[in-house]
Amino acid sequence: MENKAHAIAAGTFVLAVASLLIALAVWLTRDGGERTLYDMTTRQAVTGLQSQAAVRFRGVDVGKVTFIGFDSKVPGNVLVRISVEKATPVTRSTFGTLGFQGVTGLSFIELDDTGTDMVALTPNEADPPRIPLKPGLLAKLTAQGEKIMEQVEQATTRINTLLADDNQKALVGAVTRLGDAADSVSKLALRLDTTVEKRLDPLIVDAGKTMKSVQTASDEIGKTAVNANKTVDRLNAKDGPIDRLAEGAETLSQAAETFGAATLPRVNRVTEDTARAMRRLSRTVNNINDNPQSLIFGNGAPQAGPGEPGFATPGAEK
Numbered sequence: 001m002e003n004k005a006h007a008i009a010a011g012t013f014v015l016a017v018a019s020l021l022i023a024l025a026v027w028l029t030r031d032g033g034e035r036t037l038y039d040m041t042t043r044q045a046v047t048g049l050q051s052q053a054a055v056r057f058r059g060v061d062v063g064k065v066t067f068i069g070f071d072s073k074v075p076g077n078v079l080v081r082i083s084v085e086k087a088t089p090v091t092r093s094t095f096g097t098l099g100f101q102g103v104t105g106l107s108f109i110e111l112d113d114t115g116t117d118m119v120a121l122t123p124n125e126a127d128p129p130r131i132p133l134k135p136g137l138l139a140k141l142t143a144q145g146e147k148i149m150e151q152v153e154q155a156t157t158r159i160n161t162l163l164a165d166d167n168q169k170a171l172v173g174a175v176t177r178l179g180d181a182a183d184s185v186s187k188l189a190l191r192l193d194t195t196v197e198k199r200l201d202p203l204i205v206d207a208g209k210t211m212k213s214v215q216t217a218s219d220e221i222g223k224t225a226v227n228a229n230k231t232v233d234r235l236n237a238k239d240g241p242i243d244r245l246a247e248g249a250e251t252l253s254q255a256a257e258t259f260g261a262a263t264l265p266r267v268n269r270v271t272e273d274t275a276r277a278m279r280r281l282s283r284t285v286n287n288i289n290d291n292p293q294s295l296i297f298g299n300g301a302p303q304a305g306p307g308e309p310g311f312a313t314p315g316a317e318k
Helices: 002-029 137-162 165-236 241-290
Strands: 035-042 054-057 060-070 078-085 094-100 107-113 130-134
Touching (some): 054 078, 078 107
Parallel strands (some): 054 107, 094 130
Antiparallel strands (some): 054 060, 060 078
């Protein structure tokens, strides 16, 4: 009886734990809000994409993949149905790409928007609206792989053609000719150096003579400068010609001051007296010219002026 009791207790415990695990799984996988279905169709491979794979909109988790199969409307295409939260801004310009999670090889759906048409897609559970699934980075690289391989093959063919036996001989010959040309240039440079040295030797000798002549002229100029300095010293010596010239100029300046202070005023007075005498003489001569008889009869009585007795208007009849 005790063994049966232990068995019943163990079975009850297992059932309870299993129920809790099932309840936890249901709680973890439950949808917390309203979701909208969208279909994505493409001709490219969806390797690594599985049901319940994540759906992200610009990196934010917004839903999951609910179905992966073939498209009945477009033969040959793969249909991927996704369930996205209702608040996700899915518009007519929204598109999807296939992304990869690290090095695991698992894929997910990455949604994005070009922003050209911001009209929201209308949900329809019976016939979900479709979102284009564009090639991702890996798909583009795969598509370009063939072209890259063709270009590599063409480059390899050209290299092989360039390195053919005939071309190798021509290349070796060109390198040999370049070496010969370099030797010829080196020999020519040595000849030029020898020729230049031979021609420069006479020029160097002439330059030395010229420098000696310049040195001699410089010595003569130095001697002349010394004599000029001696002459300047003599002129500037005490009681020398410059001092005497200065004393004469000072004496002449004093004489000019004396002349201006004493003699010049006297000359000015004599000049003024002479000018007054000349004016008087000029008036006397003018009176004689106007009335010569005054030298004999004198000037006579002065003529009567206007309003005086005996005044007569010039030009009136007598």
